[in-house]
Amino acid sequence: MSTLGNSSRLPSADTPLGICLPPLTPHAISVSLPAWKDNTGYAEGQKHVLDAMDTGYPRFFIHRSIRKLADVCLARFGRDDSEEACMLFPSSRCADACQRFIGTRSQQEGAPVSARVAVLPIVDGACTDVSRMLGDLQVFAVLYPASAAKVAKQFWQHTGLGISSRRAEYYLSILSGNAPQDIPREGAGTLVPWDVQDSFIRRDPGLTYESHESDNTASSSRTPGWNYLETSVQHFRENLPLGCASSAKKVIRKRIAAFCSTDAAHSENLDPKVSGVVTPDDVYLYPSGMVALWNVHELVLTLEKEAKTVCFGFPYTDTLKVLEKWGHQCFFMAAGDLDELEAFLVEAYSLDASKPPIAALFTEFPSNPLLRSPDLERLRTLADKYNFMVVVDATIGNLVNVDVLQYVDVVAHSLSKAFSGYTNVMGGSLIVNPNSPRHNTIKSWLESNYEDTWFDQDAIMMERNSRDLEERIGRIDSTAEALCDFLYARSLAAGSNPAHTVIQDIFYPKFVTRENYEKCLRHATEKGAGTRVDNGVQPGFGGLFTITFTKTAASHAFYHALECYKGPSLGTNFTLASPYTVLAHYAEREWAAGFGVYEDLVRVSVGVEDKDALLATFAKALDIAEQLV
Structure with a gap:
């Protein structure tokens, strides 16, 4: 029984502006921008576009539930004598970082302001039943003059440290006295049914409910354990209960670790103490991929005073912004030229051989949106010679297709993309290479500084979404290559x-x-073709590609003629097209074009729809573009 079905039906090409994707998804992380002008209107902040949007990508668009909770904080803590705004964070550390950024950045931009932090208790001793389950809950509000909204939005976008929409929604329900007893049974979208093969159940590690009893609670009320080996297909369709959040996170870490390990790591008899094998203890979970990258950059800055970094290859926009705005000095090598990098390192080392020329190099595998893959083997050689850390964002390569950990110190993934697939939850991870010469140093820093701010309901949703990861990726890879x-x-x-x-x-x-x-x-063979013998899924080239056109009119015509959803994000279970440069680099289009990232390119993320149906709609769109131009 296939988990994905074989429907030839494609999403409506005329999904209205501002509708969440897929429709009727309360916490969707993509939104319909069906016309090219809708994308430019969003980038320019046009009121009619923003007013029409039910949602948006969470680091760029603040969800309505978060806005409502922010209004509660403003009503409680706002000053009467000045117009203020606020942003909400899950911990004191996140809020303090935002407060510092607003002060420092506003001063750099010539209009210095100060921000302050206020704490709103969500659950305290008065809420006995809820507090027994969840403990004391708080939200940390950073309040600042409304004139500094653009500066504050930079922090929200670049770091991803703000609270999630599920957290805000849950907190609002508690404040209103209507807290649900458990996580709602949300739908997963319209394209993929929640069926599952027995093989998926057999491969996953066991789950056990977490007990939230107080010392005075009778043991008879403990929720019975639940192991996947004992789980029916019907149970497998559903979310875990809220009390299982800790177990859900453990399962996610185990899934990630299994993909990152050697072939031996797939054995049921694996000894987790075997040297060189990634274990769940090497995996750290975060609320988004950018939170993971921001934290590893904080690690770099902590380990070496006045650390310098290299951004290698043209990256996703916020990665470069984090390196530039928080770092001491970032060398941007957009071409990803290893000869240029080596020449730079040789020269810098000759000037001062007492310290490494750089502390870390950040790159993507492949890059977004030009899908270029650096030579990680040669990068590792340079890193060993010149003593710098290699950090790779492998979100686009994804866990099923590529193994980059063999060459790097730390790997970051945005779990919001292919790992989830269902476009309804954010998450991220860092994986520390157990063979890295910096393994102990990195682990020591993480053990001292890591804080789990990933909201329980988000983790529960991610666990459910990722159960069919391999089958989804196998199908997407095959269709994308044909397209x-x-x-x-x-x-x-x-x-x-x-x-x-x-x-x-x-x-x-x-x-x-x-x-x-x-x-x-x-698992590459001598011929370069990936193979996984345990379940028949063959790793491939991924589901993302970018098209450049001979004329702008052709680009627009092709985009409008495509019969698929159009909006931000990637790795979705449905095919998604986007004028990427307009959304990511609108204010710096000329700069981006200088590196080959042109304004009229179209980026496509392939979904699990029927291959022939997608080939037909792409052929039709191309025919229309050729006829018009």
Whole structure:
């Protein structure tokens, strides 16, 4: 029994502006921007576009539940003599970091302001039943003059440290006296049914309910244990109860660790103490991928005073912003040229051989949106020679397809993307390489500084979403490769007649820096094809690709003709198209174009829909673009 079905039905191409994707998803992290002008309107902050949006990507759009809770804090703590705004955080540490950023950044921008932190108790001793289950709950509000809203929004976007919409919604329900007894049974979207093969149940580790009893509670009220080996298919469809959040996080860490380990790590008889094998203790969970990256950058800054970093290759926008705005000095090497990097290191080392030229190098595998993969093997050689840390964001490569940990010190993933797939929850992870020469140092810092701010309900949703990860990725990989083969054959890059084609090039790991990608292809054979013998899923080139066009009009026509959802994010179970540069680099379009990230490119994240149906809609859109231009 397939978990994914085989529907040829595609999402409506005319989903209205501002509708969450998929529709009727309360905590969706994507939103419909069906027309090119909708994307530019959003980037420009046009009122009619913003007013139409039910939701948006959480680090760019503040969810309505979060706004409501912020209003509660403003009513409680706001000053009567000045207009203020506030942002909400799950811990004192996060709020303090925001407060410092607003003060420092506003001063750098020539309009210094000060911010303050207030604490709103959500649950205290008066709420006996809830507090027994959840403990004392608080939300930390950073209040600042409304004139500093743009500066505060930078912190919210770049770091991802703000509270999630589920946390805000739950806290509001407690404050109103209507707290649910358990997590709601949310739908997972419209495309993928919650069926599951027996093989998925057998492979997952056991789960046990967590007890939230007080010392005076009778033991007879303990919730019975629940192991996947004893779970029916019907139970497997559902979320775990709220009391299982701790177990859900343990299971997620085990899933991630299993993918990152050697082939031996898939054995049921694995000894977790075997040297070089990733264990769950090497995996750290965060509320989003950017929170994970922000924390590892904090680690770098702590371990070396006035640390310098390199951003290698053109990255996702907020990665570079974190390195530049929080670091002492960041060298941006957009081309990802290893000869340029080596020359830089040699020169810097010759000037001062007493310390490493840089403390860390940050890169992506592959990069967003040009899908370039650096030569991690050579990077590791340079890192060992010049003594710097290598940090890789492998979100696009994803856990099923690539194994980058063999060459790096720390790997970050945005679990919000392919790991979840269902576009209804945020999450992130860091994985520490057990073979890294810095393993003990990194682990020591994390053990002292890590705080679990991932909201329980978000973790529970992520656990459920990720149960069918391998099957989803296998199907997406196969469809994406077929689409890219078709489109590339009709591009100028493949030698098509310039008089008839409108596609300039296709950026996809199969066509871009393929040799570097295949070095990290999980379980790669001599022929470079990935194979996983345990379940038949063959690792491939991923589900993301980018199309560049010969004319802007062709780009717009193609985008409008595509019969799929259009909006931000990637790794979704439904095909999703986006004018990426407009959303990510609108204020710096000319700068981005200088690195080949053109304003009129279209980025596509392939979903689990029927391959033939997707080929047909892409062929139709291409025909329309060619006819119009």
